[in-house]
Amino acid sequence: MELIYQGKTKDVYRKDANHVVLKFKDDVTGEDGVFDPGANTVGLTIAGVGRTGLRMTQFFFQKLQKAGVPTHFIEANLNDVTMTVKDAVMFGNGLEVICRYRAVGSFYRRYGAYCEEGQSLDGFIEVTLKDDERQDPPISDDALAELHIMSKEAYKEVKQLTKQIASIVKEELAKRELELYDIKLEFGKDKNTGEIMLIDEISGGNMRVYKNNTYIKPMELEQLLFD
Known part of the structure; x- marks a missing residue:
């Protein structure tokens, strides 16, 4: 797959004309080694946090879809730590x-x-x-x-x-x-x-x-x- 964007906590790959794949990393935002969800820099790396984030994301996106909330979620692969989504x-x-x-x-x-x-x-x-x-x-x-x-x-x-x-x-x-x-x-x-x-x-x-x-x-x- 073609790498189209490298983000702080995820990389984005083109799957086809209408879908992309997000690869979750073990990096989190923060400053001086302290996690901060509002920070705009990578503050630290935590082994396994990418899979943790994907598992939680899958859980909440599926719950939101059942509630009728529109999301880009298609499917997740916890082994590869990737998520296939609609192109936005x-x-x-x-x-x-x-x-x-x-x-x-x-x-x-x-x-x-x-x-x-x-x-x-x-x-x-x-x-x-x-x-x-x-x-x-x-x-x-x-x-x-x-x-x-x-x-x-x-x-x-x-x-x-x-x-x-x-x-x-x-x-x-x-x-x-x-x-x-x-x-x-x-x-x-x-x-x-x-x-x-x-x-x-x-x-x-x-x-x-x-x-x-x-x-x-x-x-x-x-x-x-x-x-």
């Missing part, structure tokens, strides 16, 4: 949509003058541009429309889907006495139909999860979720 058209050069239930990470760093760290949030949604050079700047719906990246109608749909997806993930984790603090999602449009769908992954690498106020690392999260 990005919004601009890519967007990240974050749903926050607690004031932590970059949210607290920006707005700490107005909130306490760990303060409850009502599923706050924010969108950032995927732009390493500019530190993934937050962007409003007005700016997205003005710059012809995403229409206001598409923004409303993505916001609704994000809340629905985050709620499903949050409820699933709560069954195991785990609390979702925040989750980072990505969306694109089906190349053939134009339908907005969830893309990328849902794993410990793109969410913060705590148990009894203690942060759960991505590898530990899989054990708590499936054991």
